[in-house]
Amino acid sequence: MTLQIITGAQWGDEGKGRIVDWFAAQADLVARFNGGDNAGHSVTVGETLFKLHLVPSGIIHPKPVAVLGNGMVLNLRSLAAEVDMLQAAGIEITPARLRISHAAHIITPAHTALDAALEAARGGSSIGTTGRGIGPAYTSKAERSGLRMADLLAVNAGERIFAHVEACNRTLRALNAQPLNPTAVAEELHACAQRFAPFVADTAYESHQTLAQGGLLLAEGAQGTLLDIDHGTYPYVTSSATVAAGVFTGLGLGVTAAQNAVVTGVCKCFQTRVGSGPFPTEVDGDLALRLRGSGANPWDEYGTTTGRPRRVGWLDGVLLRYAARINGLTELVITKLDILSGFESLKLCVAYTKDGKTYPDLPFGPTELEGYEPVYEEMPGWDEDLSPLRDWDALPEAARRYLNAISRLTGLPVRLVSVGPEREQLVENPAYPR
Ligand code: GDP
Numbered sequence: 001m002t003l004q005i006i007t008g009a010q011w012g013d014e015g016k017g018r019i020v021d022w023f024a025a026q027a028d029l030v031a032r033f034n035g036g037d038n039a040g041h042s043v044t045v046g047e048t049l050f051k052l053h054l055v056p057s058g059i060i061h062p063k064p065v066a067v068l069g070n071g072m073v074l075n076l077r078s079l080a081a082e083v084d085m086l087q088a089a090g091i092e093i094t095p096a097r098l099r100i101s102h103a104a105h106i107i108t109p110a111h112t113a114l115d116a117a118l119e120a121a122r123g124g125s126s127i128g129t130t131g132r133g134i135g136p137a138y139t140s141k142a143e144r145s146g147l148r149m150a151d152l153l154a155v156n157a158g159e160r161i162f163a164h165v166e167a168c169n170r171t172l173r174a175l176n177a178q179p180l181n182p183t184a185v186a187e188e189l190h191a192c193a194q195r196f197a198p199f200v201a202d203t204a205y206e207s208h209q210t211l212a213q214g215g216l217l218l219a220e221g222a223q224g225t226l227l228d229i230d231h232g233t234y235p236y237v238t239s240s241a242t243v244a245a246g247v248f249t250g251l252g253l254g255v256t257a258a259q260n261a262v263v264t265g266v267c268k269c270f271q272t273r274v275g276s277g278p279f280p281t282e283v284d285g286d287l288a289l290r291l292r293g294s295g296a297n298p299w300d301e302y303g304t305t306t307g308r309p310r311r312v313g314w315l316d317g318v319l320l321r322y323a324a325r326i327n328g329l330t331e332l333v334i335t336k337l338d339i340l341s342g343f344e345s346l347k348l349c350v351a352y353t354k355d356g357k358t359y360p361d362l363p364f365g366p367t368e369l370e371g372y373e374p375v376y377e378e379m380p381g382w383d384e385d386l387s388p389l390r391d392w393d394a395l396p397e398a399a400r401r402y403l404n405a406i407s408r409l410t411g412l413p414v415r416l417v418s419v420g421p422e423r424e425q426l427v428e429n430p431a432y433p434r
């Protein structure tokens, strides 16, 4: 049996979607285990750019079964739009190919309204959420008042939806926000639930079976390590377990499935973040513009879900080493190396300092960044356009030196490097231990 977990090693948007797509060609099952449509995963195949928010990125290949695991929160309206988009692009979406956990929680319009109202109430200290109702949906789950996929199909679904909307309306009124009409919400959820009823399954059992039969199960992380509810830059995080360990509860797999698991950390060759929160290696001005791009290219640093400009900075090797430890990464994939072409020199954060003392690792990880200053190692850049390259040895010496520095800092092999958004724009490391 083979479990491969693909997880974001930074603050999300590392390029997980296109890397999942790469490995999915060989996979039997590709599963999302956390988050909802706050995620935006891009896969570019030829001229077509797929922006996926809920359906696992492996769906573009004909073989793997796609699973929406119990750890997710599902907005069925978004799911319907995404399935329509995929079908219009000629991707087959049948109940045999897309499996939805009966235990996945539902994001209702009341959750989305609450997300907006709570962010407004936070004022200057808002989290900068994606506004997709993620926090309120996980709150309902933890509070044990949430609606699961199976609940929408139960005989008393109407009653439960009414009770849910009434409860959310009380909070909305308290926040001076517009309450919702329970009948309208119930009708919408009912219609969506009927559409997806044939897709509902015991996905924990099916995931287990895939592994038991010797298949390859790819688990596709959403968001990134530093947005994890426990291990990220709390409170500027999302509301789910984004780290590799989230796979076990989020899909319902026993921890013995971790034996010999491949844990792939996807890391952009510089740092980005959307929304509020600390970002020690952040840069601004012309440098930021160069890293972010103007927005003219589809791969420029503007949110796939919200379109917001992403904050950018130098790669933080200390936080990357932290991600390696917290996830138990076995390998790295470095993305967007093509973007660093043309920089005279590159900076890599290799340690922090505080009060004259140097810290190779942050004493309290990313939860305590106050007062710590990055220490940079500066390296020469390169001018060559990397986007046509497919051969490791053809990479400029300076690019290989940069990759080696990341490898040395984390103690991990770099298995793949991406040099453009397109499916084939990847360079495999021949030294990767197979
Ligand atoms: P995800 O959320 O981790 O799946 O990442 P996103 O899809 O939100 O953001 C990554 C962006 O970078 C997308 O626009 C990708 O098409 C793009 N991208 C991924 N890899 C590369 C690369 O190697 N080079 C360039 N130029 N763009 C890339």
Ligand code: IMO
Pocket (backbone or CB within 6 Å): 008, 011, 012, 013, 014, 038, 039, 040, 041, 127, 128, 129, 130, 131, 132, 133, 134, 135, 221, 222, 223, 224, 227, 236, 237, 238, 239, 274, 275, 276, 304
């Ligand atoms: P992918 O899977 C980047 C960020 C938001 C905000 C915080 C909380 O594409 O990498 P939420 O809506 O989850 O309550 O927002 O988390 N965030 C992401 N940032 N990529 C994502 O997903 C994100 N999903 C949430 O910007 O700071």
Ligand code: MG
Pocket (backbone or CB within 6 Å): 012, 013, 014, 039, 040, 041, 042, 304, 305
């Ligand atoms: Mg994204």
